Amino acid sequence: MTTAARQNWTPEDSAALYGIRNWGAGFFDLNDQGEVVVKVPFPEGSASVSLMDIVTGIEQRGHVMPLLLRIENLLDISLSQLNEAFRRAITDAGYTGTYRGVFPIKVNQQCQVIEELTAFGARYSHGLEAGSKAELLLALAHLKNDGLLILNGSKDREFIDLGLWADKLGIRCFFVVESPKELALLIERSKSLGIRPLIGVRVKVSSKVGGLWTETTGDRSSFGLSTAQLVAVVDTLRQAGMLDCLQLLHCHLGSQIPDLDDIRAGVNEACRFYAGLVAEGAPMGYLDLGGGLAVDYMGAGDNHLQSRNYTLDDYCAALVATTAKALDPLKIAHPNLVTESGRATVAYSSLLLFNILDVMRFAPIALPEQPDEADPEPIHALFRMHTDDQSIVDYTEALKCRDAMRALFRNGTTSLRQRAAAENLFLAVAGKAFHTQQSNDALPAELAELKQGLADIYYGNFSVFQSLPDTWAIDQVFPVMPLHRHTECPDREATLSDLTCDCDGKLDRFFVENDIRGTLPVHGLRDGENYLLGVFLMGAYQETLGDLHNLFGDTHVASVRINANGSFDVMKEISGDTIGDVLEMVEYRADDLFETFRERTEEAVRQGKINIRERQTIVEEYAANLRGYTYYED
Ligand SMILES: Cc1ncc(COP(=O)(O)O)c(C=O)c1O
Incomplete structure (x- = not known):
């Protein structure tokens, strides 16, 4: 980049560099002051609030970084976008079933999230999916209106009894049978309590989907019934006089499915099972297609694992059209479509904000004016490379010299100061090689790693294991960027290290210029000034999966609501864990x-x-x- 381009840097340049308008889905952008803003649409126009202003407001209330920030409006909007998109797709296709969304509690069980979700979802009768007794208990307390309650997972007697009583209370509660053993218990408990349940069956589809969760489908997946088991379940229900209870087919293809064609293939196969059950005499009526609606973390709009090659409207239209196309020729009534979208519903509404505490630079601290006569040859060689005015630096040779010096040190034949001199000289030579590389495309491949090798390490006030476990566990990449200073060109490249004393406690994959890079462009730190970064789109799965590695606990949480006039209210503050x-x-x-x-x-x-x-x-x-x-x- 030219000096002029650096000097004339604008927020527009930063927007392109960090891709905020691609992954931000219209919710995040930059203002003229170079600060990240959250944008919320209102009938009277959209309101933008700087995240720096929100941070100041939260700090004035006594909370320090790191902070998990929830923006209520984004949850509200995501829920209505999902329901409205299905409504449009259903109307456009002349589909005769309805859409009945449910939120899978496992994706974010936090009380505040469930409270907001059920309150915002009430107008759409958005329901809940529970996969354990604890989730069932909270669902029974929070479910609003006539939202569906889908019960997945292994169910023991207590789980089943509570679900049956819920049915008696008027909650439309589906027991999704995942194994033949659980069916026997369900029949026994239903007869014993005299309550006829609504039953669903979860099937294993053989269509394979791309993405990080491909094991969710296929013969060896641990969830759902094989086709042979499904037939046995139908027979058992018939014998028990309960086939009329079987009204829902459930199939979850996986999470974060990037390719719409994979989704279409899975839905089509699910419809074949649905039709098969209708042919067996089950009344049916509901087709639950699970989760899978991806979030475009990367903002690429393609079938990259961290992206998706479809819009929300495309997704809804594909589910509706594929179902109608599969069932119409068989003259089967259109089922009510259920989806269990978790990730796409909550991802946008939470952000992790943290400050940078320190930086480690890979630059020489002090360089010798002249090596000593007695210094070993590698020091002299490095010194020559450092002072020579040649345009192409032999980086491979420099590496050899540095490693030779390390070997000599290990053998006890060089001193601490000699090793330090060699390391300083090596960093100077590597820096020179890197700058030459930047202006010369034709340099050898081994130099490609230099950028990563010379990047700063910025130490952030957060724990990967507590707040972003998926970055460590499954190589998930979240958008990360500075919250401010976007009127200045980010002049450093860095990886981020967290507070834990663990080499895995780091972020070293970032979305930069529509690609995944090993370093993040950042600004140099200024004395006495906080440098703040945000990790975006992290509302799904991270909070409860997080652990106490090195005993870093929950961060403070603040929930804000953006108002149409551009102000914001802090709706809730939850103090983080104490030691x-x-x-x-x-x-x-x-x-x-x-x-x-x-x-x-x-x-x-x-x-x-x-x-x-x-x-x-x-x-x-x-x-x-x-x-x-x-x-x-x-
Ligand atoms: C049964 C079931 N439903 C729904 C979901 C949520 O999926 P997503 O977050 O992709 O919407 C999951 C998550 O894996 C799941 O296992």
Whole structure:
């Protein structure tokens, strides 16, 4: 990039670099001041609020970084976009069934999210999907209006009984049979309580889908019934006089399915099962196609794993059209379509915001003016490369010299200072090679890794394992970018390291210029000024999967609602875990720890190591730490 281009950098340049208008789905953009804004559409026009203003507002309320920010409006809008898109697709296709969305609780079980979701979803009778007894309990308390309740997962007697009582309360609760064993229990409990359940069957489709969750389908998937088991289930229901209860077919192809053709193929196969059950005499009426609606994390609009090659409207139209096309020739009434979209419903509404604490640079700290006569040859060679004015640096040779010096050091034949001199010189030579590379496309391939090798490490105040577990577990990439300073050209390249003492606690895959890169363009840190980054689209799956690695707990959470006039209200604040909280989660009792420590300080007083005043200070600090935030506080 030319110096002029750097100097004339604008937020438009940043928007293109970080792709915010591609993955932001219209919800995120940059303002003229170079700050990331959240944009919310209102009938009177869209309102934009700077995330920096929100951060200031939250900090004024006493919460420090890192912060999980929830933007209520985005959840509300995502839910209505999903329901409205299905409504349009159904009307346009002349489809005679309805759309009945449900939210799979496992995607984000947090109370605040479920409360908002069920409140916003009430106008569409959006239901819930529960896969465990705990999820069922919270669903029974929160489900609104006549939303469906879909019960997946393994069900024991307690689970089944509660679901049956829910049915008695008037909740349309479907027991999705995943195994023949569970059917026997369901029949027994239904007869015993005298309640006839609504039954669904989950099938394994053989259509394979692309994406990160391809094991969800196929013969060896752990979920659902094989075709042979399905037929046995029909026979058992018939014998029990309960075939009329079988009204729903369930099939979940996988999550984050990037290719619409894969979805069409899976839906078509599901329809064949549906038709088969109708032919068997089951009344049916509902076709539940599970999750799979992808989020375009990358903003590429193609079938990359982190993207999707379709719009929401395309998805809805494909489900509706494929179902009608498969069932119309068989003269089977259009079923009510159920989807269990989780990721696409909640991803946009949560962001992780954190500050950068420190930086490690891969640049020489001090360079020798002249090597000593007695210095080993690799130092002299590196020095020559550093001072020579040749246009192409022999980077491979420089690497050899550095490694030779390391070997000499390990053998005990060079000193600490000599090794340091060689490392400084090597970094200077590597930097020179990198700059030559940038202006010369024809350089050898081994130089390609230089950018990554010379990138800064920015230390962020967050834990990958607590807040972004999928980046570590399944190589998920989330959009990451600075929240401010977009009127300046980002002049550094960095990877991000978290607070945990773990080499996996890092982010080193980023969406940059419509591609996945190993480094993120960032701005140099300024003394006395916070540098803030955001990780976007992380509302699905991350919160409950997160763990306590290195005992970093839940971050503070703030939920805001953007108003049409561009102001915002902080609707809820939840303080993050204290150190005492996380210690209790791993079976310590904070009181016991305090007491044991207090005794230790008493003993130190007795032994004359500290005086009473020092003891008091130490004990108070210990107690304050137990009440303190697990993250880095200034
Ligand atoms: C049965 C079931 N339904 C729905 C979902 C949600 O899928 P998604 O987040 O892709 O919408 C899942 C997640 O894997 C699932 O297992």
